Amino acid sequence: MSRLASGRRAAAWALAASVVLSAATVAVGAALPRVSYYLTSTLIVLFTLLPFFASFEGRRPQARELAVLAVLTALAVVSRAVFAWVPHFKPMAGIVTIAGMAAGPQAGFLVGALSALTSNFLFGQGPWTPWQMLAFGAAGLIGGALTRTRLFPSEGLSWGRRVALAVVGYLAVQLVVGPILDTSTLFYLMGSPTLELVVAIYAAGAPVNAIHGAATAATLLLAANPLLDQLARLRIKYGFLE
Structure with a gap:
């Protein structure tokens, strides 16, 4: 098989x-x-x-592929830790998206989920961890889908493509990653479902998601090309990653 x-x-x-x-x-x-x-x-x-x-x-997966994914996971964790002093500014989703673009949807999801799990050893584990694993895993899944469907190349992005990728990353956080995290907060606070609480939670999450989306967009704009080009060289040299 x-x-x-x-x-x-x-x-x-x-x-x-x-x-x-x-x-x-x-x-x-x-x-x-x-x-x-x-x-x-x-x-x-x-x-x-x-x-x-x-x-x-x-x-x-091959051992060499796992090693590269481990490095990408570590890079994502460090990117979250370095900017911990800036409220809600998390470049991690951008790094995870790049990992998905280079390695495919499955590997991208894995990098995102493990990045959330690993970084929470620094920021605190709790019942919110699985939600964060799903949210950041979704970022990697979206990144993989972008290259799998050929909407974006997996290397050598032009300036226009980088800008477009930054916009997509921002929207992904606003429409997917952020709402998943907000839903975690909703269930955590909700004793019984009420429309007022639902509206309040998602409204309060909107500015947070905007900052998170801006961090993701900036990361994709500045770091996508260098990382994707390096990963493409590894793919050509060793014949792994999707």
Whole structure:
């Protein structure tokens, strides 16, 4: 069985397990009123992560590929730590997006999820960690989709393409990454669903997501070309990464 077929088979089994476990979690949460919305939603997020990890592991990545992904994960973690003194300014989503563009959607998701998990050893682990893993994993998944669909090349971006990529990165944070993080806050604060609380949480998150999106856009504008070109050289020299 080829690496691609193996990865797809593992992802299919993991997806089936994810659907069954998520449905069971919803049923149990509905039957037991004392079970918090946050616990139920966090478990569902954890189950959602399973297909991505299984798909990547199923294609049996090479040791050299894992080493590069580990370096990209470390770079993403450092980018978050270095700017910790600037409120909400996180270049990490930009680095993760670049990783996805170079290595593909599966690897990009893995880098994003592990970057969130690893960086929280510095910033604090908690029930919000799976939500952050999903949010930053989504950034890597989007990056991989951009090159997989040939909307952007995986190296040698022109100035116009870099500007367009920065805009896409900003929108990805505003429309995907940020709302996932805001939803985590919503479930954490919500004793019972109310429209007023939902509106208040997402409204309060809008300026935070704007700063986060600006950091992502700046990172893509300045760092995408150098990193993508270096990763392209590794791909040509050693024949790994998607």
